[in-house]
Amino acid sequence: ELVLTQSPGTLSLSPGERATLSCWASQSVSSNYFAWYQQRPGQAPRLLIYGASSRATGIPDRFSGSGSGTDFTLTISRLEPEDFAVYYCQQYDNSRWTFGQGTKVEIK
Amino acid sequence: EVLLVQSGGGLVQPGGSLRLSCADSGFILSSNYMAWVRQAPGKGLEWVSVIYSGGTTFYADSVRGRITISRDTSTNTVYLQLSSLRVEDTALYYCATVGLGQYFGRFDSWGQGTLVTVSS
Numbered sequence: 001e002l003v004l005t006q007s008p009g010t011l012s013l014s015p016g017e018r019a020t021l022s023c024w025a026s027q028s029v030s031s032n033y034f035a036w037y038q039q040r041p042g043q044a045p046r047l048l049i050y051g052a053s054s055r056a057t058g059i060p061d062r063f064s065g066s067g068s069g070t071d072f073t074l075t076i077s078r079l080e081p082e083d084f085a086v087y088y089c090q091q092y093d094n095s096r097w098t099f100g101q102g103t104k105v106e107i108k
Numbered sequence: 109e110v111l112l113v114q115s116g117g118g119l120v121q122p123g124g125s126l127r128l129s130c131a132d133s134g135f136i137l138s139s140n141y142m143a144w145v146r147q148a149p150g151k152g153l154e155w156v157s158v159i160y161s162g163g164t165t166f167y168a169d170s171v172r173g174r175i176t177i178s179r180d181t182s183t184n185t186v187y188l189q190l191s192s193l194r195v196e197d198t199a200l201y202y203c204a205t206v207g208l209g210q211y212f213g214r215f216d217s218w219g220q221g222t223l224v225t226v227s228s
Contacts, residue, residue, distance in 0.1 A: 033211070035213070039153075044219065045202070047215060047216055050214040090213075096166070097158070099154065100152070102153075
């Protein structure tokens with residue numbers, strides 16, 4: 001069973017700072033089938049990044065994704081107030097979908 | 109524009125059943141793959157089930173045999189039939205569209221979520 005592990009669990013930063021979120025897969029995954037989501041309190045998740053590095057429609061360019069194989073990264077270049085939320089990585093493989101446990105980005 | 113409107117949640121006793129609905133008003137459901145994802149209170153996201161446009165279905169191991177996904181193309185609605193419910197099935201259930209093509213498997217659009225509470 002493929003497992004996605006996100007790190008850190010919580011990231012405490014100030015607006016304007018850079019955020020780096022990591023997601024490790026227990027086995028190699030296809031970059032094409034790897035995505036990141038943002039979930040604000042009380043809201044449904046929102047697709048941020050697909051194909052490991054492509055921004056979804058309407059997503060600001062301060063969000064970027066990178067990585068391949070087992071190591072993936074989501075970077076927020078300069079945190080805006082609305083970016084403080086929980087972020088999930090997700091992958092698809094062999095008719096199964098898996099999410100990481102989430103990283104909470106909170107205001108320091 | 110995709111707009112997914114969910115309904116059907118509520119309080120049910122352990123062992124009971126419930127049917128969730130997800131109606132699309134923005135595009136032809138029959139041409140898309142649809143999924144259900146759930147989130148237990150204060151927890152992360154868990155994929156539950158998917159139905160392809162041709163009717164093929166897949167389920168997470170945690171719900172297989174107790175949950176059935178289906179679709180009605182005449183009403184652009186996807187359903188999730190929950191049976192033999194357990195306390196641990198308590199969650200906010202989201203429906204979502206599944207992105208196709210080269211970047212298959214992403215969840216492009218999400219419903220607003222519907223809460224299922226299993227408790228005696």
